[in-house]
Each structure stands twice: as C-alpha cells, then as structure tokens.
Amino acid sequence: MKYVIIGNGTAAIAAAESIRARDGRGEIVMIADEPYHTYGRPLISYYLLGKTDAERMKYRADDFYSENGIETLFGKRAVKLDPEKKEIVLADGERIGYDRLLLATGSRPFDPPMEGIERVSHRFHFMTFADALALEKELSPEKRVLIVGAGLIGLKCLEGIADRVASVSVIDMADRILPSVLDAYGAGIVQRELEKRATFYLKDSVATFEKDRAYLKSGKQVAFDVLVVAVGVRPNVELLKEAGGAVSRGILTDDGQRTTLQDVYAAGDCTESYDVTAGSNKILALLPNAQFQGACAGTNMAGGDAHFTNAVPMNAIGFFGSHILTAGSYVGETYEEKSERTYKKLFYADGKLKGFILVNMPERAGIYTSLLRNAVPLTEVDFEALKREPGLMAFSASYRAEKLAGAAASGAREE
C-alpha cells in the first residue's frame, strides 16, 4: 500500500501517525512546498516575540520522518491530481503514484483587491515561517507597521512585533477587534489592553495605498514603513477541484474524511466541517480540528473505521498575558459575568450548551468545551452550578465514578 500525503502541517502529521499506528509496512510519502521540518504554524508569532525559536517550534522530533519510515519531498509543489491514473504531478513534472491520497493542503492568505497595493514594496503576509523570517528582517525600532486585519492572525502578528518596532496601526472593517470570536464587550476588554501597543482604526478600510501611506475611507491617513495583510484565509482546494472532486467553500468530505474522489481523502484547513453547535458546514481553520480530521483520515486510509462527528470551532488565544478562550456558536439564551478585566458569556439553546466566551478566566474551560462538543443534555448536569463555575461536581456521581474512578479514560472521543 502506498500512501501519499500532500502537506506537512498538523493534519498531514496526524494522518501519518494514524496510518503508521495501523500499518507498519506501507509506503508513506509526504509532499510539501514548504521546505521545513514540520513546525507549529501558530508559533510564528511566538517566534517573533522571542518566546520560541526554530528548534523548539518543531511540531515533532527531528527523527519523526525516519522513525516512521516516511519519505519526504519537501520544497516541492503538487500542481495536478490525476484521479484516473492515481497520480500526483509535481511542478517539476515528476509524477507520483498513490493507492491512497490525503490532501492536507491547508489554507493561504486571502488578498482582497486593494487599490494601489502594488505601490507598497514592503508588504507581507503572516502565514508561514518564511513569512515570519521575511517580516523579521524588516523589524527595527524606527519602523512603523500597518496591519490590515484585526482578526486572530493580524493581532497575533501585532503581539509578535509590538516591542520590536516604533509603532503598529491596525485597521479593520469590523466595528470591533476579533469579530469572529468576540462580541462587543469582550472585544472592548482586549482592545483596551492592546491599545497600549497599537492604534486601531475600526469600521474603516483602505481607500488607496501610496508607497508608504494608506488613505482610509474615513479620510484618515496612516503612514507606514511595513505593511502586513492579514484579512483572512482561503482553503487550498484547487488540486481536488480541478480533478473534479466536490468542493463548496472548502473540500467536502464525509465523516471519515473521504472526498468524492475514490481513495482521495482531505483534512485540515482545506476542508469544510460540520459544526455541531451551529448545525451547518463551516471552514474551521483551527489547529485542533486539523489534528482530529487528519487522525481520522489516516485511520481510514489504513483500513480502519473512524468517524469525526463532533467538530466545533474552539480557540485559545492570548495577548501579552491575557487569555481569550472561546468555542461553539453564539446563539440562544445567555449567562454573563462581567468585570473590568474579565468576561464570561455562555450561550445555550435546545437544552444544550452552544458556545462560550471567556476573557481572562480560562480555568477549567475544557469542562464547558466537552459539554458542547458532546452535546450533553443540560438536564444531565447541574447547569446552574456550572454557569458560575466549571466543575465536575455538577455532573452525576455515576459520570464521575466512570471518569475519575473508571479504567482508561478517553479525552477526545468520550461519547
């Protein structure tokens, strides 16, 4: 059996590990256009911050590929999938046959059309280690940086560079920062903290760029030396799409990560997931989701029978010591606790916890996450107690007996 994996990120690694857990002999080939040993993509901001380095960023040990008998073709780009011949074509023309193929191609930065952008010579994305290294070369105490996008990636970039440059400005069309994970109150807490390090231009956008100046729709101007565009990501679906596989916004798969093409699987940022809290398909460009999908795909590629059925958006993000933990969908009734620096908001509907926002109160948040991932009926727990404080006391004695006194517990799939 020959397994070919396109990608070398979280989904790809998880799949390779799952394949090896079941099949010690099959051939595994990993192809990636990035030339590096696998690294934690989210760590690129921590690299600029000085909290990690190239060595510690490695997502797996140095001997990972050799230990697992994986042939690596890094620094090579796959340009075509031929499902009839069961071959992948690389940019240099080489053709690689497969019995089972995994597309773990991740996503790429979205580049919205912006007038005059071609006039900006020092412009960057913030997706890859190469991006971080290139940006790092530009960082110096007199530089002014403009970040377009106040989402997760733009603001992690801000955290990474704030202390290495003269000033950072952040602009976003939304009326608040982190609009995909925070409501107005939560965003306010975080923004007040971040305003010590950056100037924000919200509900605004760039009308046109000059070489080193942005003219905003509001009439304001921002002078800058370095521009970072971080307005979102788009899934890398082209290989499958051009081969005739089903794609909506992301690659469509069943709950075993099979695409509509025979023997072709997909996992991670390039796919859509069925968000159980929303009851609809979404692109969950988040690392844990890539791992769960990759592991599921790998198991199935190697002849197992895995199903990934409880995808939910969930994100932990921090800035300068503050922590924002969020999950699920913000629908239904709410429970709130607010203070100057902390915020808890729980969302519940149909007798289930649907989502939560926790700002600077991370303690035991996973108890909430497990409630919503597993769609636990709130009648089975003391929800009033849980609202105030996540704890196992609010669960039945029999649940506790099973989880704390029972044999091998399982964290991931605990249905």
Added chain:
Amino acid sequence: MKRIYVNEKWCLGCHLCEYECAFANSGLTDMVKALKGKVIHPKIRVEDGEEVHFAVNCRHCSDPICVHSCIAGALSQGADGVVGIDTDKCVGCLTCVLVCPYGAIMPAADGHVAQKCMLCIDNVCGEPNCVKYCLNNAIVYEERD
C-alpha cells in the same frame, strides 16, 4: 498503565493532596519553606460540595485531547501512557486548558506555560505524592486497565 483513581466516598475534603502536590513540585526539601505563606499552584484540585468531596488531576487519557490539540507539539504521550508537557516548547496559549474535559490542566504559577500532573515522575518523588499522603486512601495509584 498505572493511574491515579479517586474514590469520592473516602475523600474528606482536607486538601492535603493539593499541598503535597505543590510541595512535591516545588523543588524544595523543606515543606515550610515550600508552602508557608505561599499561594500554591497544585496540579491536583479538590472540589468541595455540601457532602461530596473529590480530587481531580490528569487522567492520562488513552486518547488525550490535550495532546491532539496542542499547537506547539509540547504535549505528548509516552510509550508508558504518561501524558507529559515539555515546558520549553509550551508557549502558554492554553488550548489544552480549553479542551481538557476534566479541567485537569492549568496555567502554571508564572502564567507563561501550562502545567499538569505527570504522576511525580518529573520531580524527586518518582511516585504520586498526593496518593502517598492521602489520609483516607481516597486517591490510589493502581493498574486497572
């Protein structure tokens, strides 16, 4: 593997395990120096109800969601089943805290990394100190799989 199991019927809610945990992980040999007047950050936590008390620490899950979710590759499960954290690699994002269904992994005292029970193999005790000093055998360390 050998795991820590909790029998809530026997737990008195004395919280001694929390102090023994903090002491074991303090790196100090003098309990007074390690604990007196200090805010402790144990890796085990006792929950107190009106009548029920019990301790919670890492279950060393067979399918550990914290390991799967770690963005840094800092959490891993050894061949012995122990879920360990490499605090050199950890960047303190708290994704593990976000996903642990037991609430058994938490920010470390300095807030920069996460911490979790490693069954005292990461300190001088070598075997779980909380179990050793549990007054009423409410926490035990056994092979049950």
